[in-house]
Amino acid sequence: MVLRNEDGSLVFAAYKYIFNCNDALxxxxxxxxxxxxxxxxxxxxxxxIQxxxxxALATILDDTLSRLAYGHLDAEIKALLVDREFVPLKISRDQNRVAH
Structure with missing residues (x-):
């Protein structure tokens, strides 16, 4: 996760290891x-959000994952959306090299 200011300067970067993960989604x-x-x-x-x-972007935009195995994560994301304005913007994997 990389948080930047509106001018693009870095506020902070963080990562977290997920111990049990079924797939990339x-x-x-x-x-x-x-x-x-x-x-x-x-x-x-x-x-x-990029x-x-x-x-993953579909979790923000619609309810496609609410009935799947990751519905609990979808519900948590929807709860976060209530507190703040989030603007979803899909980027290519090349643009997100810092995360991979």
Whole structure:
């Protein structure tokens, strides 16, 4: 997770090891949720979320994952969306080299 100011300067970067992860989608959703939670703690400004996973981005935009195995993560992300304005923006994996 990388948090930047509106001018692009780094506020902080963090990572977390996920001990039990079934697949890449689950890790992407976890990263999205943890990043949003950290951003809420460290800034009061609207957030632009830039995941490189279309499926993870779908958790923000609609209810496609609410009935799947990751529905509990989807519910936590929806709860975070109530507290702050988040602007979702899909980026390519090349643009997200810092996370891989």
């Amino acid at each position: 689950e890790s992407d959703i976890h990263a999205l949720m943890q990043g949003m939670a950290l951003a809420i703690q460290h800034s009061d400004k609207p957030m632009v 995941p490189d996973s279309s499926c």
